[in-house]
Amino acid sequence: MKTLVIVSHPTPQQSVAIKALQQVAEAQDKVTVRHLDQLYGTDSNAIDIAAEQQAHEAADRIIYLYPTHWFNTTPMLKAYLNQVWTYGWAFGPEGKALHGKELQIVTTAGATEFTYSPAGLIEATMDEVLSPMKASALYVGMKYRAPLAFYSAMGLDEASLDAMRSRFAANLQAPLGSQRAD
Numbered sequence: 155m156k157t158l159v160i161v162s163h164p165t166p167q168q169s170v171a172i173k174a175l176q177q178v179a180e181a182q183d184k185v186t187v188r189h190l191d192q193l194y195g196t197d198s199n200a201i202d203i204a205a206e207q208q209a210h211e212a213a214d215r216i217i218y219l220y221p222t223h224w225f226n227t228t229p230m231l232k233a234y235l236n237q238v239w240t241y242g243w244a245f246g247p248e249g250k251a252l253h254g255k256e257l258q259i260v261t262t263a264g265a266t267e268f269t270y271s272p273a274g275l276i277e278a279t280m281d282e283v284l285s286p287m288k289a290s291a292l293y294v295g296m297k298y299r300a301p302l303a304f305y306s307a308m309g310l311d312e313a314s315l316d317a318m319r320s321r322f323a324a325n326l327q328a329p330l331g332s333q334r335a336d
């Protein structure tokens with residue numbers, strides 16, 4: 155099984171949590187890591203669409219790894235979806251490139267897990283916050299896997315970072331199909 159991890163963080167030099175998780179992915183076998191903001195800066199027009207599509211085609215499982223910012227993806231990841239998941243490639247009569255592949259969202263969030271609950275401040279779970287990603291995955295025929303969310307991911311001490319690293323490494327080593335979201 156080959157895994158593609160697309161990382162996006164608008165200020166990579168200030169990242170602690172996503173950077174730690176990126177390093178975990180880079181240390182795994184059969185995992186390709188591409189950091190959008192490091193490859194293309196903040197210029198979404200610079201995205202090499204053919205190279206990104208080819209990277210997706212070569213993978214069985216695709217992970218999008220990013221910090222939750224205003225309950226959403228990063229600007230570059232949103233632009234990426236707009237530009238890379240094209241008609242005729244990802245959808246439309248001939249667009250079957252992503253069919254059957256797995257998509258998993260791995261995200262860090264500064265707020266607590268309780269915040270992301272019906273009784274919490276936002277009255278919504280992370281699954282609900284991520285519903286546009288689930289809809290997008292299902293629309294292009296992907297298998298949407300249970301997301302992995304790291305809450306309270308700010309000001310982390312080394313022990314908390316280690317726990318995150320272990321959880322993500324175990325997630326990456328889990329066999330295909332073992333994290334069904336349904």
Ligand SMILES: Cc1cc2nc3c(=O)[nH]c(=O)nc-3n(C[C@H](O)[C@H](O)[C@H](O)COP(=O)(O)O)c2cc1C
Pocket residue numbers: 163168169170171172173220221222223224225226262263264265266307308
């Ligand atoms: C502009 C901005 C918006 C943010 N919005 C949210 C948010 O909507 N929900 C949340 O839980 N945390 C939010 N946070 C906190 C980040 O999710 C948190 O700092 C990040 O996941 C930690 O990862 P990093 O060390 O790689 O930056 C926000 C942070 C910034 C800078």
